[in-house]
Amino acid sequence: MIPAAFDYKRAPSVYDACELLSQYGDDAKLLAGGHSLLPLMKLRLATPSVLIDVGRLTNLSYVLDAGDEIQIGALTRHHTLETDPLLKAECPLLAHAASHVGDPQVRHRGTLGGTLAHGDPASDLPAVVLALNGTMVIRGPRGQREVAATDFFTGFLETALEPDEMLIQVRLPKTGGAGWSFQKFNRRAQDWAIVGVAYAHGHGVGLINMGPTPMRASAVEQALSSGASAADAAAVAAEGTDPSADLNASVEFRRHLAQVLVRRALVEAGV
Amino acid sequence: MEISLTVNGEARTSDVEPRLLLVHYLRTVLGLTGTNVGCDTSSCGACTVLIDGESVKSCTVLAVQADGLDVTTIEGLAPSAEEMHPMQQAFREHHGLQCGYCTPGMVLAAVSLLAENPSPTERDVRLGLEGNLCRCTGYHNIVKAVLAAAGQQVSP
Numbered sequence: 001m002i003p004a005a006f007d008y009k010r011a012p013s014v015y016d017a018c019e020l021l022s023q024y025g026d027d028a029k030l031l032a033g034g035h036s037l038l039p040l041m042k043l044r045l046a047t048p049s050v051l052i053d054v055g056r057l058t059n060l061s062y063v064l065d066a067g068d069e070i071q072i073g074a075l076t077r078h079h080t081l082e083t084d085p086l087l088k089a090e091c092p093l094l095a096h097a098a099s100h101v102g103d104p105q106v107r108h109r110g111t112l113g114g115t116l117a118h119g120d121p122a123s124d125l126p127a128v129v130l131a132l133n134g135t136m137v138i139r140g141p142r143g144q145r146e147v148a149a150t151d152f153f154t155g156f157l158e159t160a161l162e163p164d165e166m167l168i169q170v171r172l173p174k175t176g177g178a179g180w181s182f183q184k185f186n187r188r189a190q191d192w193a194i195v196g197v198a199y200a201h202g203h204g205v206g207l208i209n210m211g212p213t214p215m216r217a218s219a220v221e222q223a224l225s226s227g228a229s230a231a232d233a234a235a236v237a238a239e240g241t242d243p244s245a246d247l248n249a250s251v252e253f254r255r256h257l258a259q260v261l262v263r264r265a266l267v268e269a270g271v
Numbered sequence: 272m273e274i275s276l277t278v279n280g281e282a283r284t285s286d287v288e289p290r291l292l293l294v295h296y297l298r299t300v301l302g303l304t305g306t307n308v309g310c311d312t313s314s315c316g317a318c319t320v321l322i323d324g325e326s327v328k329s330c331t332v333l334a335v336q337a338d339g340l341d342v343t344t345i346e347g348l349a350p351s352a353e354e355m356h357p358m359q360q361a362f363r364e365h366h367g368l369q370c371g372y373c374t375p376g377m378v379l380a381a382v383s384l385l386a387e388n389p390s391p392t393e394r395d396v397r398l399g400l401e402g403n404l405c406r407c408t409g410y411h412n413i414v415k416a417v418l419a420a421a422g423q424q425v426s427p
Contacts (some may be wrong), residue, residue: 001311007272008289008335031336038331039313051289105380105401106313108325109332171424190314190322209297 003041010053014139017054022141023097024050024115025126027208029165031055033115034073035106060113060168072170072197074113076123079104087256091172093180095199098099100182110238113167114116116152119159119213124184126153126214127206131198131264133158134172140165153213178202179269188247194248195257197237199265210241210258217241229270274338278303279347285315287334294318296334297344305345309404316403320344326383328402331414345375348382358382358420363379365425367416377403381417391421 011017021028029048032055041047054060060075063084070091072081081087081098088095101107101115101124115125116136125147134149140162147160154160160165179201184193187191196208197217205217207223219239223232238255245251273307275284278301285300297303297320306329309317317387319337320329321343330362349357355363358378368374377400384391389400405413415425 002292002295003290005288005290008333031333034333034336035313035331040335042311102309103316104315104384104399105316105319105326105328105402106323108327108383 001042003038004047006041006048007050008053010056012140012165014054014060017057017166018140018164019051020050024052026163028052028163028200029122030112033077033109034114035078035102035110036114036120038116039072046088047115048195061111065090065172068174070172070174070215071111072172074116074167074169075111076113076137076197078102078107078115082107084171086256090174090176091132093132093175093182093198094125096180097124097182097184097198100124100184111183112170116170117159117161117167118206119155119157120151121153121156121211121214122209123214124182124193124196124198124208125249126196127208128182128194129170129172130205130214131200131206131207132172132175133203134170136160136167137169137171138165139168144168144213146171150216153215156212158213162165166184173203175200175203179270179271181265183194183265183268184208185261195243195254195261197258197261199262199269201269201271205237205262207237207241207258210243210254212242212244215241217258219263224266230263230266234259234266237262272335276337276339277341279343281397285334289333289335291334293320293327293332293334293337293342296337296386297329297342300334303344303346307372307375309372309376314402314404315373315375316359316380317373319379319403321379324386325370326370326380326384326402343379345378348378356382361416361420363414365412365416365419367408367413373403373405373407377405377413381413381420384417385421389421390423391418393418403425 028050042162060073062073184196193208198206218237237258245256307317309315318330
């Protein structure tokens with residue numbers, strides 16, 4: 001499979017990337033690790049006429065200790081997330097979940113910003129950033145702005161990013177020793193989650209593949225905040241979700257799985 | 272677009288279309304057909320090569336993304352025509368292959384795995400080769416070969 005032809009531009013800075021995005025508009029896509037975009041282009045499901053390669057902006061690959069929070073550059077690769085000592089100690093949910101993305105080769109290329117900007121409800125890390133109440137830092141021609149993770153995923157493969165904007169950083173709270181869990185249910189090694197759950201005690205519950213966007217399990221969060229047990233909170237896990245059916249699972253199976261996996265997550269995290 | 276990269280220690284400069292995939296660059300432009308195309312969807316790992324020492328699936332990398340970088344394919348692993356790389360030797364000794372189609376990718380994924388984790392457990396090896404499918408061996412002898420290449424005692 002070969003992608004449709006496109007023009008290739010290499011952006012030497014975030015500024016240049018945004019300039020190029022402004023110039024080419026909706027016809028352009030940013031290329032980071034390429035592990036979400038290139039498979040779509042090979043299937044001709046995506047046919048951008050211009051690719052703007054930001055993969056060499058190594059100054060956007062970092063994990064920084066910023067007091068109560070951790071700042072992560074958008075071009076930080078999954079492999080770095082899974083091995084970073086600060087994340088392992090202070091945000092273990094993300095480090096652990098990153099080690100379950102794809103396989104080692106995919107994690108050597110794929111980036112945190114790329115997977116978030118792609119906005120696929122079946123991806124692992126959007127649910128983690130939602131569960132942690134993360135903040136997206138976005139740069140564009142009109143300057144810099146911050147968007148809460150809960151406001152970032154707006155539709156199927158759609159985000160709050162404007163066509164001329166670039167996600168440059170993700171801010172996450174330090175969770176230290178607080179309970180957490182990541183549950184990914186699939187049938188074979190390296191498969192996407194049929195359903196998945198990310199839980200961070202004191203922050204939230206994120207769901208993978210339970211609707212057109214990555215989403216929070218709001219009903220579970222409300223139940224927990226009013227003192228429900230793990231079992232009672234998990235029983236409402238499918239409320240407010242809108243999963244689809246595919247070869248792997250029916251709607252009913254996904255709704256059932258969400259309850260089972262939320263219960264496992266809450267129990268593992270000590271709720 | 273003109274790209275310059277190092278492939279198996281040799282400097283290469285080529286004029287390529289931006290949409291050319293790295294695996295096709297290696298196979299059809301450079302004639303290095305040891306890198307196989309299996310699934311073509313970044314699942315099977317047959318196209319695994321090393322970029323700057325790390326395993327990647329070359330069916331999901333553009334040749335232009337490798338511009339300026341150091342690529343190693345199976346042809347560039349052995350130190351000489353007479354001597355195999357220790358990982359290749361271990362695959363041979365422990366019968367870690369049958370039809371051989373997955374083998375170049377499997378060997379390079381294993382080399383990358385040991386570079387990151389020189390003393391893996393059996394579970395580490397199995398998880399570390401998650402991105403490489405083999406339809407012949409049932410994996411047991413591949414795992415043995417990787418553990419042996421890491422200097423560990425394995426049953427014959």
